[in-house]
Amino acid sequence: METPGVTGYWNYNLGKALTNEVTFVYPIPGKNTFTFVGTLGGEFFTKTIDVQVNQLDVALDQDWYDLVSDNTAVGKTWVFDRQGPGSLWWFMSPGGNPEGAMTAWWNAGNDAPPVDAAGKMHFDLNGAANFSHYTTATSTPEKGSFVLDVANKRLMVSGAAKMLGSAAGNADGVYSIVTLTEDKMVLYLNNSEAYGTGWTFVFKAE
Template identity: 60%
Template sequence: MKINNYKKYSLLFALLVLLFTACESIVDEKELENTTDVDGVNLVVGQNSSGGNLLVLEMNTPGVTGYWDYNLGTAKTNKVEVVYPIPGTSTFTFIGTLGAEFFEKTIDVTIDVLDTPLEQDWYDLVSENTSAGKTWVFDGAGGDNGLWWFMSDPGNPWGVWWNAGGTCCPPGDAAGSMTFNLDGAANYVYDDGNGNVTNASFVLDTENQRLHLNGASILGYDADRVNPDGVYNIIELTEDKMVLFTPTNGGGTGWTWVLVPAE
């Protein structure tokens, strides 16, 4: 008996459907669920002494993952040890996931004494008297032919492309200053030398050797000179000298700053 074309095609279609169904993988879909709520996240801070500045920040709730923001940087872990340089009450933040949603939770810590020494970079930047702080100025004046504010090779902070400060074109705030202190916070004070003073903040990233300025410009402000994010590589930092550099300034070149403590 011959099978007509319609039946042939119907049979073929049925076989294909069966084959596809048999080969289709079985997916066990599960929705993400929270393992707890924000109130259930337990943050703990240990201190080396009463009011001491050696801290252990810990999130110890099972099933929760994330990282710490300790103001001077971040730690991609649930537990981190920090030598904190700022006396007073500070707020630390844990950012993580409960399973199905992200969250932030904070904890406050009071530091009364800096009984654990800081890294030397802190003392070089703000002095041994961290609350009083330290003021930095340009290492030169307009027309002195010195290298203290100049366009540089993006790959070499000492590769001079145009010595603007030491020749024809010093910045308008060449007589200004930059002051850093740890009086209750990481404070940065920008003085343009023309009667304009701005109170701001900073982050000293000792691990990556970067200085972040938040809320005020670096000396030598110019939209085509400064780093648009306020982040500067630390080329040199000693008690007597600070060299900052950006390979990516607003003008598409590098730029270098050479500063010394104010007398």
């Protein structure tokens, strides 16, 4: 962006650098392609560079390890935290505010569970930010990718794979992170496209 008249941003796969300088720890070993999207005031253009990460010698934010485990290439599997009849693991909640995520308006998991209630999902950083969705414990997975936005407490999934319980509705695959620890994850939708309310997802590490 030192060229006169050029403006734009870097897309480094896990986020966008919208300022003229940004510092981050990239968590995926291997060859990674970053893209510059720029303009001279008319049409946009793109340029790419390949960045080789041979070793993760700087610690990641703890949220990465909580999501994918300390062995980031192997990753971690998550399932719904179904503790028994009446437990809250997939339910309608107030819209527009993650602070109300654990207020249940309707225990849908108990009354009308999603088709993938007994399924699982897997996150890993084996060459890319990989996400796999299994409708059942033994079904063939659908593959996709994910972005963990630590600063804004968001988890985003994209590609063919959908988050467990996506029947609640979320076309853009963006979820607010309410809780993320080594063994528990609570995600929240501000506005379920299927129900027009908030929606809460409670998972545990398998």
